[in-house]
Amino acid sequence: MEDSVNRLRFKRLGIHTQHEHFAYMREDCEVCISEGFEALTRIRITSGRKSIVASLNVIRTDILTPEEISLSESAILALGIKEGKYVTISHLNPINSLSYVRSKIYGNNLSAIKLKEIIEDIVSGNYSNVHLSAFITACAGNRMTSDEITFLTQAMISSGQRLSWKNKLVVDKHCIGGLPGNRTTPIIVSIVTAFGLTMPKTSSRAITSPAGTADTMEVMTIVNLTMAQIIKVVEKEGGCIAWGSTAKLSPADDILIRVEKSLDLDSEGQLIASVLSKKAAAGSNHVVIDMPIGDTAKIRSIEAANKLKVEMEKVAHAIGIKLKIVITDGTQPVGRGIGPALEARDILSVLRNEENAPTDLKERAILLAGELLELSGKVELGDGNEKARKILESGEAYKKFKAICNAQGRFTEPKLALYKHEIKADLAGTVIKVDNRRLAKIAKLAGAPSDKEAGIDFMAPIGIEVEKGQTLYIIYAESRGELEYAMEYYNSQTDILTIE
C-alpha cells in the first residue's frame, strides 16, 4: 500500500550537495502532508531494486510540482535514475549502527564488528552530515584505543575495492598535511621505479589550492585513467602517477575527511585510519610517510609527531604494512611555481638536472626516495640517499618519468601563460614573511588550476636578500582579463611579502 500512496515523479534540478543525499519535495505534496515529513526528515527513496537514504528539503515555489521529487546529484548517481521515472518514498527505520555511535559517545569502546557496520552504513550514504560529525567527534580527543584505530582502519579497507599486484613488494609515499608546491611525488615515483620497485601512485586534484599533484601531472600527461589502464601502466613501467578518483579505495575515508575538514578537527585515530586504509587498499605494503613540521603545517611539534608516529606504527604493523615516518621541514613552501604548469616546470627542471632547479624540491625528493629504497630492503640502510641521488642525477629518473607519461598516453612539455606581470621589491632588505594564503588566491584569480598555465612564479623565499626593483614574483594568466582580475586583487592588498 505504501507503494501506491508514496510515489512521486523524479525531476532533476542539478543541485550538488557533496556526499549527503538530499531529496526535494513540495511542502504541500501529499507525501509530506500524510507522512508528516518536514525539512531535514530522513527518508528512504526506492527506485526499482535500488534504495537510498536522503535528507529532505521542502520546496515552496513551483520549481517542482506537488507530484514531483528532485534529488541531489549524489543521490541521482546512487539510485541510477532517469528524469521522469517514479520513485517510492517511505519512512526510514532507525539505522542500527547509530546506536553504536551513541554508545561511543557515552565512552564505550567499539568492537571490530561494530566499527565495520558503522563504516558500511557511512559508505551506503545512510549517515547524514549530522551523524558523521557525531561519529568523528566521539572518536576525536584521543578517545580511540589502538585496537579501535586498527579495527577502524580494517573496516575502511574492506569498505571499497582492494588492489593486488603481481609484484608482491609494493611501495608508496604519503605526505601528511601538504605544503604548497611540495610536488616531490612525480620525482620519487620516477626514482624508485627506475630502480625497479613497484609504485602505483594515485594523487588528488586541488580542492581549494591552486594545484594538486594530479592537476600538475595533467599538464604533462593523461591522469584520468580507469583502473584497468592504471594496472596496464604499472605492469609496463612499474609505476604510475594518476588521478585517484576513479579507484574506489577506502571510500569511507573520502566521506569522513570532508566532515573533518569542515570541523577543522585532526583526530589522531581518523588520520591514521585514513592514510593507512588508502595505502593498504591500493595494495601497498612498504610506505614512507613525509611528516612536515611547522607552525602552519598540520603537525606543529616534534613531540606531537613522535606521538603520532608510535600509534601509526602500531596500526601499520597490525595490518601488515612496513612503515617509515620521515620528519621534514614544514615551515616554507617547496619549489618555486604555484599553479599546474609552473609546478610541472619545477619537477622537470629537477628531473633534467637543470642548473636552476629548486634545490629544496630536489633534496626533499631524494631524501624520501632514499628512505623508500631502504625500506624496501633492496638497498642497505644508509645507502638509500646516495642511490636515489645517483638515479636522479644520471638521468635515469627522467627517462623513467617520460616512459610513465607515455604509457599514460602522452608526454607534453609545459608552457607558461602569455600574459604576465612582474611584482618588484619596493625597497631593499630581507624577506621575513610570506602570506601563502593570499599568494594562492592571486594564483587562483589568475586562473589556476583550471587554466593550467596560470599561476605564480615565486622567487623570494623567506631569508633571501633583495634589492629595490628586484623581481619578487611573476603572475601568469592565460587572458588579459584574468591577469587584470588578479592584479586588481593584488593592488587592494598590502604586505603579501614583508621585507625588512
Place this chain on the structure above:
Amino acid sequence: MEDSVNRLRFKRLGIHTQHEHFAYMREDCEVCISEGFEALTRIRITSGRKSIVASLNVIRTDILTPEEISLSESAILALGIKEGKYVTISHLNPINSLSYVRSKIYGNNLSAIKLKEIIEDIVSGNYSNVHLSAFITACAGNRMTSDEITFLTQAMISSGQRLSWKNKLVVDKHCIGGLPGNRTTPIIVSIVTAFGLTMPKTSSRAITSPAGTADTMEVMTIVNLTMAQIIKVVEKEGGCIAWGSTAKLSPADDILIRVEKSLDLDSEGQLIASVLSKKAAAGSNHVVIDMPIGDTAKIRSIEAANKLKVEMEKVAHAIGIKLKIVITDGTQPVGRGIGPALEARDILSVLRNEENAPTDLKERAILLAGELLELSGKVELGDGNEKARKILESGEAYKKFKAICNAQGRFTEPKLALYKHEIKADLAGTVIKVDNRRLAKIAKLAGAPSDKEAGIDFMAPIGIEVEKGQTLYIIYAESRGELEYAMEYYNSQTDILTIE
C-alpha cells in the same frame, strides 16, 4: 574590491532547509571559480548592512544563471532580501568559538564566557549542522560539569528575549518527553490561575505527532498571539495557553533541539539547559517538572530520573528557579482522543466534571496542579492535591478556562468530524499491547493535525477486557477521501492492538 567581483543577483527558489542557511550558486559562476568555492564551502553573504554565514550547494542546471544566487528560506529571512537585489559573497573568516568546541572535544571544560560566545554564534546562524552536531556530541555522555550546565543555561537565557511580569511569583510546568494525549497543561493552567497564581504558558504545535498542545487549544481559542497580546491576557486572567513560537525565548534551544533529535541523543546537560532556559526566559521562577517514566518514555528508570533530578535542581538553584520534579507513570498514553478536537473534548470533559471524563488525565492534572500550588508557598505542603481537586470539581477551573479562551479571542466548542469508521475487536480477551506509533500514523493519514476534527477516539487501553465486536477505536476524518486513505493503511497493517 571584493564588492565589485563577488556580486550576484538574488533569485528565490523557495528551498526550506530548517535552521542551517544554504546558498545556491552555479558551479560555473565566476565567484565559485575564482574563490575555489565548492559544495559545502561556508561563505559569508552580505546584503546592505546585514550579513549571514551559509553553506554552499552548487547548481548544474539552468534553474539559476551564472549571474544569480539563491538562498534557503531561513537565509532569506535572516538577510531580509528581496528578489532581484544584489548580494556580496566573500570568504568566511574562521568562527572563533569553534576553537572552544574543539577544546571541549579534547576534554577541557568551558568557561561561562566561552559558552556564551558559542551560543551567540549558534543563534546568529554561524554554525552549520556539522558544527552543531560536534558541539552537542562533545557535551554529551555526561561530559559537562554542573558549572558548565549552569553556564550553558545562562548563555541560552541571554541569547533571546526575557520576559518579566508584574506579579513576582510566576509558575510554570514542563513535561520531559511528552506522552501521547497528555494534555494536562490547559487543565493545570485553569486550576492554578483560578487559585490566583500567574502562569503565562506557551506550548508547541505538533512536529511529527497528530497534535501538540497549541494545536489542541486552537480548536477552542486563538493561540497565535503576539507578545503584547500574551502580556495583556496574562494581566487580565493571570494566565494564558498560547503558541510559543512568536516569543523568541532561548532561541538557541530551538536550534540545538533539532540536531539532538536527529542524533536521537538525550544529553543530560543539554536537556537541563533546554528546559530551564526556556522557563527562566519566560520569567517563571516556580516550576514543576512532570517526569514520566516508562519503556517508551524519555526517562526509563527511577534511577535515571533521580540522577537527572539532582543535577537539574542544582542548576535551577543557580539560576534562581524553585523546582519540583514529579515522577509520573509513562507507560501508557493519557486520555482518549488523538487529534486536536478529540483531545480538546477530553480536556473539556475533565474541566466540566463529566461522568465519562478520562480519569487518568484528570488525576494527573490534579497531581501536578497540586504540586504547583504547594511549590508557590501559598498552599501548605500536603494540601495541594485537595485544593486543586476542589478548584477543578467546583467548576472554578472551567470558568477560568473559558475566561482565558475569551481573553485570547474566542471560546469555541470542539466538533468531531463527520466521517468515521469504528474498529472492532476480532476476538474477546485482554488488550496487552498498543502500537502508539501506528495509531498516530492513522490519525495523521485521516488529516490530523491540520484537519482539526480528524483523529482517533481510543477506547481500548492496555489491561482492558474486551468482547468480540466491541469498539476498540473510532477513526474520524473530515472527508470521505481521507477516511479511505487512513483505512487503506489500516487494512494493510496487522496487530496495531494485541488482544490475548
